[in-house]
Amino acid sequence: MAELRYREALNQALREELERDERVFILGEDIGVFQGAFKVTDGLLEAFGDKRVRDTPISENTIVGLGVGAAMTGLRPIVELMTVNFSLLAMDQIVNHMAAIPYMFNGQARVPMVVRMPQGAGHQLGPTHSHCLEAIYLHVPGMLLAVPSTPADAKGLLKAAIRDDNPVVFIEHESLYGAKGEVPEDEDHLVEFGQAAIRREGTDVTIVGISRMAITAQEAAETLAEEHDIQAEVIDPRTLRPLDLPTILESVRKTNRCVIVEEGWPHGGVGANLAALIQEQAFDHLDAPILRVSGLDLPMPYSKPLEQLAFPHAEQVVETVKSLF
């Protein structure tokens, strides 16, 4: 094991996969000469040259579409979008093309590619640069969806995504790029899609945390144990498609209570969907309504005090959990 930052773990995954498979190449805005807006692709242009690591013009829809075409003809593109907000410009290529093509052509064409991008609030980037949009991508059938929260998962899931024959939307979190953690050095360290991680065991309540909120949920769980004598079980689904529902259900059947924490908007959110799935399958095991903690229902404000109110912190999770008892 080596201690790495989340961004370094991603960089290692890209490096190893570029090394391993000639068909893999990366394209994106300012990923080469500039070394990446968040430095995830640092050093890759020097190491692999501009055939494999390509700076593109600012043309999100077209660079994703170019990736789709290349994937249909035998390559394995990784498209970096600077942030999830800009992926909205590429929605057409992602939804109408990347995700639909395998099905639409009856399996005759495959689209083995990854679209990577970070999301998240907390840096005062305001209403066009701060959102968490995993729920939008969760809505779309035909592609996989990863939301890693630790360096080890970032690496293992990215490598698995690159090797997968399905299109993958891979959502990183801006606030986690500097976070450190133990990362296996094995070049075949893969984290299988559809395997949730139980971050903390507990008997009183299940807290499911999405993306960065898996970390926030763990903080809340520590406070709940220390100050309120509540033992929370914290689950990080790691991938939302496929979703490891059995692990979540098993936990809820044990704890009989569930809180879902996400940074995105509440309506049509990941939590709304998950709450529906849980109540459909574990209704008899619930002692309380499933509650959600989410970002506020508004575009992210710039002003620091407002922004801090607009996305969840551990205190809100603690309060929400307490309200169940």
Add this chain to the structure above:
Amino acid sequence: MADGLDEAREWLATMLLIRRFEERAGQMYAKNKVGGFLHLAIGEEATIVGAVRAMRDEDYLISTYRSHGHAIARGTDPKRVMAELFGKATGVSGGRGGSMHMFDGERRFMGGYGIVGGNLPLAAGIAFSSDYRETEEVTVCVFGDGAANQGTFGETLNLAALWKLPVVFMVTNNQFGMGTSLERHSAQTDLHKRGEGYGVPGLRADGMDVGDTYEVMSEAIERVRADRTPILVEAVTYRFAGHSMADPEEYREKDDVKEWREQHDPIKNFAEKLEDVDLEALDEEIGARIDAAVEFAEDSDFPTPESIYDHLYVDG
């Protein structure tokens, strides 16, 4: 050139005001008074003042995330621009938008936008509205060289030409889109020629020369006002500072930046052309205005927590 010496002095003063505002904004960012991304227009002042002074009061301006200067040139009080950077309720967008999202409807500054290329379709809509309402208004739409590669560029130029919309598309070619130089992001580096195939004629201005930018923009705006059909103006300039505050600038040569700063400074060069300007006195006066702006921003209140949902929907 400016009609009179007073006008020329006013251009100089406005360029200097923008320069000093930007410098102070950078200092405030370093002190953590300003958050998020801060994109400064240092070096690009002539493109701003030349364009805005060629406009009438009733004309519309729409710009990007690099637009403190556009607001200031249009007449917005620097106090309210600074307060926006501080995230205060007295800011131009009430603290909701920040540096990237300035707005001043009263002065027909229809906003700065954080999505590259996002403002072009809006400009077409504003111009459409001007014709629909049977006015003489013209819209000036400012965007960067990098933004010319978005799909909205082609889509908007075509529609504006087809429907004969009164827009001056002004590409502020500062020769970089973030860390990607013009020749690495655009096959056609003469950006004013980019409109020809769409039926949008192009003009080029020296964006380091406020007089030339004014001339070219005046010609474009008045032609568009009369003919009600779009023109593309390329103002060639150079970004003296980093793309934003978090830019180590490893993608360009320090010597190039130095040469541009020393040889082509739009403020220094314009001041030298004018007789009888006391740059020092002017600077002192502007310094006091910037001090007052910072003080105002500092003393203003943050928006209250209760106000967080205000304006999400129109009530009543």
